[in-house]
Amino acid sequence: MSATKQFKHVSYLWDEAKAAELAGDEVALLIYRSNLLGADLRLTNYGGGNTSCKVFDKDPLTGKEVEVMWIKGSGGDIGTLKKSGLAALYVDRLRSLKNVYRGIEFEDEMVELFNHSIFDLSSKAPSIDTPLHGFLPFKHIDHLHPDAAIAIAAAKDGEQITKELFGGTIGWVGWQRPGFDLGLQLKECLDNNPGIRGIMLGSHGLFTWGDTAYESYINTLEVIEKCAEYLEQNYGKKGPVFGGQRLQSLAADERKKQAAALAPVLRGFCSSKVSMIGHFTDDARVLEFTNSNDLDRLAPLGTSCPDHFLRTKISPLVLDLKAGDDLSDVAALKDKLAPAFEAYRQMYTDYYNTCKHDNSPAIRDANPVVILYPGVGMFTFAKDKQTARVAAEFYINAINVMKGAEAISQYTSLPRQEAFDIEYWLLEEAKLQRMPKPKALSGRVALVTGSAGGIGKAIAKKFAQEGAVVVLNDLNEERLQGAGEEFKGLFGKDAYALAVMDVTNNDQIQAALDVAALQFGGVDLIVNNAGLSISKTIGDTTATDWDLLYDVLVKGQFFVTQAAVAVMKKQDIGGDIINVVSKNALVSGPNNAGYGSAKAAQLHLSRLNAAELGGDKIRVNVVNPDAVISDSNIWAGGWAEGRAKAYGITVDELPAYYAKRTLLNESILPEDIANACFAFAGGLLNKSTGNVLNVDGGVATAFVR
Template structure:
């Protein structure tokens, strides 16, 4: 059976669900993943679902009702059994006997632990009683934009009653917790037979006696809300009061956004180093170019999930040439908000910089501790735009009162959750661009940096090899850790394109690794002028051009950076058949010293790693270079690895990962006061000792 919906996706597969018949928890996971797969139903990390079923008591073996509910944190779209909390339903409900009112609200969360059925399950979330105090076997609590638009409308309660004919209940805004669970329980008692409850400014509760009934009920309610909004949008008044201005042509706005991103990142990183995200989504442009922007943007969001990720309100930049006063005004506004709303036991004020920055005509930037958080903040603000759009179409939009918003943002339980977060890794908040990183040394460096918390821009002049590397990085690290672009270090146009990608994807650049290279080994009589020019263009000019572009970005950000140049033992050691390559490597080494001397005033460190004979996964060693070096030493290509190892003091084969570790040593935090240095990673070649 296929059911048609216009505004939500029906994804239920009867054959797949039939394989889980009788396993209510499996069906809960299945339903949750389907709901989480449609962002029109709920946003990333938002909402929660539950089921109640009989299970044997582990001590007595007597069947008892257990509730499985999405635990604290996590995401419905990727939810697994390990992400569920399992509680004795009767014990959870018995907590009502000791509840003494709102003043005891936070204390009740500790008592959830006395209700745990599965000792290995996820910690229960604050929404646990909202599911436990309702009698239904399967329950969905979601944050659909269409439903929140009605919930956040000035006449939301009246609209809900009229739209659903009394079949959907209403509970006014209240912070999630034990007491809100009691409010839902009372709403059902006062309105027996309802199919769901709208939470003012917050979201939607729906349910069913089976997983499928709950799923269909949820889809039907959200579909009806969305259809109602569509029927009214633009009918009595233009959307957002009509357009005040037009967006720049797309190519122009992307180019300007790329230039602006590092400057914004610098301002937003005055407290903590941030990663950025840019979007010029049509919904964003419609909002930021509208007549109602100035009225609606300062109101902030309504749904707590939106608010926690986007802050009290966005910064609207009317002028991109004089940024300092606008950021100062925002920080002053946030400080006043904190001081006005804080309680005696409130946590200390957090970073006063904006998360969301709206630029009319251009688009929206979001900045956060990592790329995923910045991207999700962007998605949540688009959710908020959808909510404002819908609420304004049917009534007028109402945001959370500032005190209520503060009580969510600085909730002691939210603070405790933040304190439990793992410590950031050494390169968290850092953006690295590695040239020649689709294989060999460059790929190993990019992988090391990503593993240590950085976001990385991988680049290569071989498009096919780059596509393979991009896929490998996405599989290993996820969608938010890397981006890739074809880069020819001798071509200023591709350099500009790659740096623009870094700016739009992440906000700027902190670390540049000049690793792109090639090698030619020939006797002097066979060396051509073309060979010479190619070596110097790629190795020396390429290093200069990429560094020059990086310095421009780093200066805009204002907090320094790192330039790492992968040179070679050959910069220091003379050998046969190596005039072009060896002299170009020497030029790279001295250019590094010159740059270190010049850029120290900008707190930009320039250091060198000198590898030798890194053969694994290397383009250089797969062709004529290996043949040339073997010929020079009178051995076969196959004998090269052992030959190079035996000539070192440590008798070691050098791997790409060894070079990556050396690079990490320079940028990982322990050598922040080091510049102009050379680190040999060659197994010990006495002739290459820096004297």
């Protein structure tokens, strides 16, 4: 490789100045190298792969110099790795465990014994990959799952290809589940092939190493680059990729339109056991695969790499739909799709029953994770957005692997029993059991109108804190972008989506719901919060004032509800509609004819909708705030002045005036309204609909009676 380190198929990201700042700190260089490798999804996906380094440190008990291995801990991600995510172990103690190893049938008991080798008691728990690094003598080791390398590792004659491609400088160890025995096999491979620069693991991935962090990094990139070059040189030699294309994709806009129409129906099927969040992609690599002649042969085979498999399930569901099919008849669409989902669930149940052991965990959700729609794209469904998105990334990696393996040989997947033993591995089950309990709104998609500020943003924040994903929307795009940046910092990129929306514009409402469908699979929690206020006498109220109030408050609530209910009925898993109305819906006051009557209309419309939608398990409830001044648009445009005039006080005196007139003598904050909305949506009131919850500090004249 030239001094300029030119790579075509991998990203060379090493910054010598940055590395120089870390010189002498091998653990810091390990983290730096890991983050660079994890930044390139062609090398490994989120949570995949492992990296390590061995250093000498002072034993805190004896004061003697001892060799310590720092390695990515259990459940970590090399792309975002920090020191807190590393495990630190005594190398000699780890290696001495081979003296008590009782054989492969007792493999799992070794994981507990890793704890006897812990050097830094505050470090992360060691992963199952620990012995794979521990028995190799090299200072720095990378274990990755590069598409190009796995394509060779998953090829029918991958061992021979590896030997010829690298001239014997890369060893080969056949497929075996990660663990203590595989670590011993890697050491044996190295002993039998002194001087090799890495080891290919059949169907699994790649091990490479170096004496320094930089040498390991460069060695890793060079080996992967060579694999990728080999694949590129062979594409097309055996014939068209994936047997050629049997159909053409829809145009990009049409793909999005079709996917948005279908996603809620799919989400409903996939949520038969627990509510799922969706993800859609029409990535060119996905379309090349789904549109190909080889789709029907390759898709049922499933993936080869365990990391791919664990996140994408045994195989995808391929939809028997044409790209241009009319999806408007929802009942007919469900009738067509239902047998396919039943067949998939039966296939998965048969797989479980055939492969299970006496001590296997109970069968998990039998619904598919990956759903392929030829000509349109790929849907993935999981417990949260990040997991669904990562599943899509892993399946794209699997597609790359299949493409490469088929170009040079024949793709082979994990045998069903091996796949089952990975999926239902007791150690994997223990990891699942240690995961935090889902939050109250986990798996739910919320759309809060007017959520870029004030009450709406407070509600959206509360819902995100409780596990929901949220579609933020507002009339003001600049304000909306600001809210998006705030949510990204608070909750991460997977927690929200953005949509510019005017609640009086049906096209924008539908576009926002399409965003919800494409980003998350649908919607099941609507808060009609957008509003405005005009306080004038009867004589001063104009037709324009009246129409604006009724258009935004009444029509807006109705239009959003109408469009959202259509999505909820596609899903057929129920839902919540919460209407933020006002105490003015019940209280008669001066200078308030337009606003107060519109609020009364909102309140009764909520009751009417609750009566109609109960049979669909869609609950409709009302929160009645009063005088929420903080960060609220309602006080703009002269409303504060109008109310102050009506009460014969100044604008500055309004907050105290509103607090003192309540039974509790309290000011009402946006967070108070958010808590009320959560009370309806959080699960404890699932049998409540058509109800009104006043959050006004106690205004006796607003009591519902």
